[in-house]
Amino acid sequence: ERGHGPYQPHEPGYGLYQPGYSPYDDQIPDPESQALAIQNAKAYLLESSTTSGLNLYDHLANMLTKILDEQPRNAVDIIENISKDVKWAQFQKKMDTLRDEPEILRTFEAAEKRKALFLKPDGEGDEELEEEIGETPLPNVMETAFYFEQAGIGLSKDEFYHIFLALKKLVSVQPVRTCRFWGKILGLEMNYIIAEVQYHEGEEEEETEEEEVTEEREKEVDEAENVDEEKEKEYEPPVSTYKPPPVIPKEENGTGANKYVYFVCNEPGKPWVKLPPVTPAQIVCARKIKKFFTGRLDAPVVTFPPFPGNEANYLRAQIARISAGTQISPIGFYQFAEEEGDEEEETEAGRDTYEENPDFQPLSVSEMVDSLSAWVHNVQSILKQGRCVWLNPLQKSEEEEENEEEEKQEEPDEPQEEIQQEIGPPLLTPLSEDEGIQNIPAWTAQPSTNLIPQYAVAVLQSNRWPGAYAFASGRRFDNVYFGWGHKYSPENYSPTLPPPAQAEYPSGPEITETRDPTVEEEQAFKAAREEALAAAEEEEEEEEEDAEDDEEDDD
Secondary structure, three states: OOOOOOOOOOOOOOOOOOOOOOOOHHHOOOHHHHHHHHHHHHHHHOOEOOOOOOEHHHHHHHHHHHHHHHOOOOOOOOHHHHHHHHHHHHOOOOOOOOOOOOOOOHHHHHHHHOHHHHOOOOOOOHHHHHHHHOOOOOOOHHHHHHHHHHOOOOOOHHHHHHHHHHHHHHHHHOOEEEEEEEEEEOOOOOOEEEEEEEEOHHHHHHHHHHHHHHHHHHHHHHHHHHHHHHHHOOOOOOOOOOOOOOOOOOOOOOOHHHOOEEEEEOOEOEOOEEOOOOOHHHHHHHOOOOOOOOOOOOOEOOOOOOOOOEHHHHHHHHHHHHHHHHOEEEOOOEEOOOOOOOHHHHHHHOOOOOEEOOOOOOOOHHHHHHOHHHEEEOOOOOOOOOOOOOOOOOOOOHHHHHHHHHHHHHOOOOOOOOOOOOOOOOOOOEHHHOOOEOOEOOEEEEEOOOOOHHHOOEEEEEOOOOOEEEEEEOOEEEEEEEEOOOOOOOOOOOOOOOOOOOOOOOOOOOOOOOOOOOHHHHHHHHHHHHHHHHHHHHHHHHHHHHHHHHHHHHO
């Protein structure tokens, strides 16, 4: 076959490209008209688009330049893609500086935030390094992470190490006696990394004194405002006979649900924030609601029933509930201190302190996995009242009793309902006594591996609080929580219904409004009144006439 070449005389295209030859010689315009047509065509191509601001002439020129520079294969097949690339390049940021602006990566931003964790304060030397090697409240987070990693539980090694450094910073700033990585609660916007600490005895008392001073000041201000309002009010409305239920006070710091102090931060490197103590009302309300955390401590908790506090209080209440239900230890590791005095009081109220058993003999992994009786709760359970130690709300102090005696002399005595004392499971209760959830056991125990059982670790998982785990290997054990902070419920959550509407006030004749009379009744009333007036006038006239007759007779 003949390749491409000049056309043969018998072919239709012969002579088209010969200079000075054209089959339409009679239709060729003069040079001036041809130049004008070319200018008009170029002007049309140079018209800018009203949407993008580009013109077809420059676009075609850029496309041809790109094709000639890159020389792609089968350019006609990818001409549409080349057109898109040329258009896209027009909208890219053009730098008018000598150097391009570097893009800030997320990894770089995270490294800048955590840079402070790797820096030592000024003045630290070998002397402080020797002190750190000795006794320190800082926990070995990496060792705990290693054991949990055997069961596939935990965070990445980098995040664990960053948390380790953040806890070191917390211990160096706060005068704590013990410190432990409690866990991580997930949020919709940010997460919470939680540290559990215990203060020294002197430090905690100072904080309680400050709280008492602030509470006293608030009471004084409220009393002064009440006095001013009473003076301003001249008319006193009727006093309500409703008496609200007594407010159950919170447990003192270092006892019960407030035994530990908790610090939280959203990411390692950010400042630690201390959570406030938890109150019984917050725990009772937290049991009735279910709400996701946002990651902002000052966020309002909009629920029904209304929660008494913000997200910081709700977080503290959930931490108390999770700790009371999932903090466990191998049986025999802790024991109650033998004290001759106050034994009777401890048996009545329940012991709340224990000590480490120096003669503890660890059980094997198979024994820890086969029986839940090998594990015990090492945190006090929370009663329905919202406290770990039951308090009689009707029992009052001596001052309140004296004030009530004066009031009782004026008012008759009212019968009081008896409140039954709540008793929860004692401390160091075996896990075998925990109630299951329908057909689901409260705990699931398993070894970390079945392939090498001699080096396995006993791992427990809570089914009541998904995300709570515990491990034991010899004398080493620990607890951790990774989850949303919600308790498992076999049924779908349904919020509490609002209370029924209050009944209307009973209507009686003393408060019933009189009915307006009709037109007929008004006319009848007017007619009767006129008749009565006319009758009265006639009687008066008759009396006057009788009196005149009597006077004439006398004369």
